[in-house]
Amino acid sequence: MSAEQIKGSKSGTDGFTLLEVIVAISILTFGLLAVATMQTTAIRGNYNANCITEATTVGQDRLEELLGLPYGDAALSDPAGGGATNHPEPPSATAAVGYTINYTVESDAPVTNSKLIRLTVSWLDKGVQKQTVLTCVKPQM
Numbered sequence: 122m123s124a125e126q127i128k129g130s131k132s133g134t135d136g137f138t139l140l141e142v143i144v145a146i147s148i149l150t151f152g153l154l155a156v157a158t159m160q161t162t163a164i165r166g167n168y169n170a171n172c173i174t175e176a177t178t179v180g181q182d183r184l185e186e187l188l189g190l191p192y193g194d195a196a197l198s199d200p201a202g203g204g205a206t207n208h209p210e211p212p213s214a215t216a217a218v219g220y221t222i223n224y225t226v227e228s229d230a231p232v233t234n235s236k237l238i239r240l241t242v243s244w245l246d247k248g249v250q251k252q253t254v255l256t257c258v259k260p261q262m
Contacts, residue, residue, distance in 0.1 A: 172246060173253060179220050180242040180255045183210070187224070187238055192261045197236055199228040220244045234261040 137145075190196055196208065210222040224240040231237060236259045243252040 169246075172244060172251070176220055176242040176244055176251075176253045177255070180222065180240050180253060183222050183224070184238065184240050184255050184257055187240070188257060188259055192236070192259065197226050197238070197259065199226050199236070231258065235259060236261075 187196060208224050208226065210224070221243050222240065223243070224238055227237040227239075229235065238257050238259060240255045240257075241252050242255075243250060245251075
């Protein structure tokens with residue numbers, strides 16, 4: 122075997138070229154950046170879902186308290202009769218810090234001898250006011 126034949130067969134096993142390494146690193150970097158962006162979006166989505174879940178839980182707790190009151194209780198009053206009466210809650214009444222509760226009571230809505238309770242839970246998220254609304258009907262029994 123001549124030196125040229127040995128040298129020629131060796132040229133295919135020299136390893137990766139610099140260009141191949143750069144392309145491989147570029148593809149890997151692009152993939153890692155995509156995964157990092159996905160993680161950031163998932164964390165933000167989980168945070169928003171947690172805030173909504175917490176607000177709904179706080180609101181549902183207060184709504185259940187209101188539904189447990191007698192039909193003629195002052196907390197369920199509508200002195201105007203037929204109009205919605207606003208009942209703001211003091212901040213200390215909320216179960217979670219950062220959430221405020223406000224509810225309205227409307228008599229004879231949606232049917233006579235019932236009260237429509239609309240409870241709004243509000244919170245501040247990065248300077249933006251967000252809210253969730255729970256609605257329930259309390260019949261007179």
